[in-house]
Every structure is written in C-alpha cells, then in structure tokens.
Amino acid sequence: MTTEIVVLTKAPIPGQVKTRLIPDLGAEAAAKLHWEMAWATLERATKTGFPVRVSLAGDTSGHDFTTQLVEAGYPTEPQADGDLGQRMAHVLQNPGRQIILGTDCVVFEPEWLHLAANSAADIAIGPATDGGYWSISVNGVRPDLTELLFDGIQWSTDTVFSTTTSRLERSKSPYTLLPKAYDIDALHDVKRLYSDPRCSPRIRRFLSSIFQT
Secondary structure, three states, rough: EEEEEEEEEEEEOOOOHHHHHHHHHHHHHHHHHHHHHHHHHHHHHHOOOOOEEEEEEOOOOOOOOHHHHHHHHOOOEEEEOHHHHHHHHHHHOOOOEEEEEEOOOOOHHHHHHHHHHOOOOEEEEEOOOOOOOEEEEEEEHHHHHHHHOOOOOOOOOOOHHHHHHHHHHHOOOEEEEOOOOOOOOOHHHHHHHHHHOOOOOOOOOOHHHOOOO
C-alpha cells in the first residue's frame, strides 16, 4: 500500500494569509510567518520518508514561494474550487493512503504520520486543541467516506472534530486518533510556539526578530 502526504497551503501573499494575526503583527510579518510555517511543515513531513506533494490555493504562478517549491522537488498542483471539505475531498482521488496536512500546526512529530500510515482503520485524525483537526487521512479512494467526512461541515469552528467523529461513530466507521496538537491562529498561539522546544529553528529565528526588537 502506498502512502502520500498532501500539504494544503497558499502562497504567502501579504493581506491574504494569517489574517487574524495582521492586527498584531502587520500584513508583511503575518505573511512571512505563514511562509516559515509552510516550510517547517514540509520539512517535518519530508522526514517521514513518504512522498510529499503540495496543493496550492489561488493564483500562485510566478510567486517566489511556488518557484522554491519546484526547485526543492515538491510536486505542486492547484487546489480545487469550493470549501475546505471539497478541496480535501479532491486531493483524496489518488489510490493508497493520502495524509492531508495544513500548515497551521507545526509541532506534529513525523512519527505521528507513521501512525496514520500504519493504522488498521481507513481513517486517521489528528485533533487540534481549538476543536478542529491538524491532519486527516483516508486509505484508498472512498467516495462514501469523503461524503461522510466533508459534506456539510461548519469549517473554522470548534465543532469540526466532534462533528466528524460523531458521524464516523454513528456510521460505525472505525478511525484512529493521532496525538493532539495546536494550531497557530492568534497571537497567544504564536507566543506559545515561540516558547515551545519543538519550534523549528527557522520559525524561532523569525519570531526572535519580532519579539526581541
């Protein structure tokens, strides 16, 4: 069985990413943080040894971020239209186990993705402390499961994880829980990351330039 990691993200364009942090950090610094978090995610994902591809939202043609992804050897593809559920369902079209990651959680351990890959259940979910999830994976092309997992979910709310797992339990669909982690959405999350020993050196260097000025 093949396993592939798919990272969903967007180009770090000021004003279009990490918008909740703009009042505290400014648009340029928020975009730079997004850039560093995206690369930190890719570095951790690559450590698993699994193939990693990047699904990009919006028009990223000609952006330095896209150019660097290609130069680093990461296959890239445009994200599908629609809400987050439709975009995740789209990347699950390939055979084998597809592990989906965003770039808001940068403290997951590569070993956790091996837990997902080796799960006896077709689904593995990594809960986030804000009520969402930082990763979800599906083994094989399962239209029945993608509908169950993604249709009609109120995304960006604190009920995403509970709604998803409740659906799975009602349908008697087994799933594996990965360790819980936290997303970086608000300033208190950024400060938590800065003091977290798991923070990557590249993110820490950038945050030092903000917090020590």
